[in-house]
Amino acid sequence: DAGVTQSPTHLIKTRGQQVTLRCSPKSGHDTVSWYQQALGQGPQFIFQYYEEEERQRGNFPDRFSGHQFPNYSSELNVNALLLGDSALYLCASSSETSGTIAQETQYFGPGTRLLVL
């Protein structure tokens, strides 16, 4: 059973560019959340997708956007990259059918490490 997968593993971009990161959830999961982990910090919630809709968003600017596809995979897009966007971007998947929403365990992928120069 494949876990959460993310691509690419590493990425180098320059300021002002745009980037797209991809995530495939764990088999049977329908909800995808994205987190940003800056160096030396804990992950920060960016947003969550369910049924192809963004349903919750953290304190991130509109430069951060996403998409969820019918097969539940997801993309994270970041426009007009800033140096401060350099971080590890983590995707987590979960399922709403396993119990109450808050009890769902989120399973994390290995992350995409983005470096903005």
Next chain:
Amino acid sequence: AQSVTQLGSHVSVSEGALVLLRCNYSSSVPPYLFWYVQYPNQGLQLLLKYTTGATLVKGINGFEAEFKKSETSFHLTKPSAHMSDAAEYFCAVSNFSGGYNKLIFGAGTRLAVHP
């Protein structure tokens, strides 16, 4: 608003010694609490979680944590450290805001194990 505080950004223990990683939370509703481990250049792996019921929770790799409501704590322990336990550990609380689940993480504790 919910928050998590992990006391000690770095903890160093000898192999075979007790591991104690501290986590305190703030929550206006009954919290669901998690510990995740992150090995170098990897994503997060769930160690254990508390939702309801028994307050002492056992996880993988010999770790356990006890939910203490009166102390708003969820400390992670392991009786005997192994070299392979060296990693970063994150405590997280589940946020119900809007009825949807998101995790709020602490800043992490880096555990070093020396011979």
